[in-house]
Amino acid sequence: MRASQRARGEDVALVDALLSADERRRSSGVRFDELRAEQKQLGKQIPKATGDEKAGLLKRAEQLKADVKAADAERDAADAETQELLLRLGNLVHPDVPVGGEEDFVTLETHGTIRDFGAEGFEPKDHLELGQLLGAIDVERGAKVSGSRFYFLTGVGALLELALVNAAIAQATAAGFTPMLTPALVRPQSMAGTGFLGQAAQDVYHLDKDDLYLVGTSEVPLAAYHMDEIIDADRLPLRYAGFSPCFRREAGSHGKDTRGIFRVHQFDKVEMFSYVAPEDSQAEHQRLLEWEKQWLTSLELPFRVIDVASADLGSSAARKFDCEAWIPTQGKYRELTSTSDCTEFQSRRLSIRVRDGKQVKPLATLNGTLCAVPRTIVAILENHQQADGSVRVPEVLRPYLGGREVLEPVSR
Template structure:
């Protein structure tokens, strides 16, 4: 949620943010109108309540004739106060809806534009396309790592089984991610993957991307698409104290996405699926420390990609491709030889105080006053990484070399085709 006082004092920066995202700035005017209506309703209610109290005091001192008139007025005021109170409730709901329709502000440093208007910050590693290059599905099938057919038979399209070394390879990667996170001060967590509406709404996922989320209507619960949601909700309604150092968590969870609107995209293999596993970093910090923490999370992601020994690039995501909560986002995209292009493997977002305002997560500032914390998130490893690992480490004979960092977890140096 945005800062209402900041919106009143400087609406132009919010209009500029929406325009940078490629969205209409009318939502700013709607929020300001709703705010004005609510403030007017409150003022009317408070005026009527004051009149009601004043008349009540006058009754005790009034003569009989005046008292009758005042009692009649009291009855009128009681109904007027009741109507005004109802108007306050309606205007508050309208204001809440209008404010929640506004996304976070956009960093001045984020590129303007849409999905294709990102800025490439750097390339790491040499890209190449192996002779007789196979894609990850062909490799994974020959190596006995995936079973897409039985996944579809059991659950439908975009589902799969990870089998044998495929399951072990993912566990190796995720265990390494948890090890790296713990070494850098993150508290490992296995959070719930079913959350209440207030947790999903609090993180900003029930806006324009609500169609991506699985909803269990009977239970009024949502399946998470990232453990960012339960990790953000972990401290909801709490005060984190001085917060002199960031509080960091690393959540390992299964994630679920409907992939609404992606019909026909990436239907081959495990690039775009409905269920996957992920280790997600999440930080709470003071707002003034958020930019530095954002760079730090990006550094953790890059270190993990380096351990996977895959070429990648880092992009500064354009404003139009930011999520509702994100102020700025960096993506790491790995080279996928079979497609001869880079594909997203990680993202890390600085959400400033946007989520904390919705979830009421506060800290004590240097003056001892309550203030909203900043929240940040970032991917440390996920199922899609198997695509880049297999394709970049494939050999002419169909075997795949296991990245050195994964060998202690997997217990082998290479994966060989099954007969």
């Protein structure tokens, strides 16, 4: 765990503080049990005693009462400190994860062909210019109504979102996922249990009056769906595909992606979530990645798969793969989907267990973005644009757009 913390760039001393607190919790628990046992034994002796012996026993009983109370308080304090430190500790990093920061990822594979717009005889427009030509994106009125990083999807923009969501849910359902519409507001234990009140807390919206949190992903309610439950092993794997609005402060992104809808405060997303036996988590992780690759391939987007470096994992993930689509006007790959193996980290915090015969133990949870709508729209508009400002519709989306093959400009 020390090595894991070091790889994450987190405080290694936290491990030693946790061990120390846990030792105090254990020793104070033993002390409390010993004093309570003596107290009970004394309670049996006092009625039988007389004279000076009884007076001595009563005096000892008074002292024991105070000692038991103090030991109980010490045990509770040590337990509370242990739990608080546990919640600050990230998941154990998988040994195959590349060590380092955001730029230290390893590229595992690339897919598709990057278009040469120069050879086609025109300069590509960015997604915002295309969105305005198509009457699909309105960020000016989004800012007027709600502030920066908000937007309206209008006309074919709104239809394109609905087409993406329906196509993504159709793929997930065909793969055996149960479609879910999830709450956008959750209680603190749900947010903390999934690991989003640690290093990610700065990006979370909190409603003080109600003590509820706006979710940044449907991973949170899907993880908490089976909170405090024991699931029979023969029901696994459980797979859910959640559709929900997502809310993020983007507190650490000042000055980044300020143009258009790539990085926004509110967006919709289709998220895959799996509950599996711990020994099956790595195989399930690969399955989630394959479903993401299938989705991006169906959208005819060029993309690469990266093995995310240790300091960029997020506290709940033991390992994470990102699929990054090529964005022509930025000249680089940008994250579109992500899948994380959270092993037993979330299930232990949320008290979700599996019953396998007579054994009851924590299970593993995994998540994978299938379609984060705004970023997917960005990639589709830029990669499938044509010289006249129109955008070719990928075949997989056409049935959900009334058979439309091209999105045509409404203004020039």
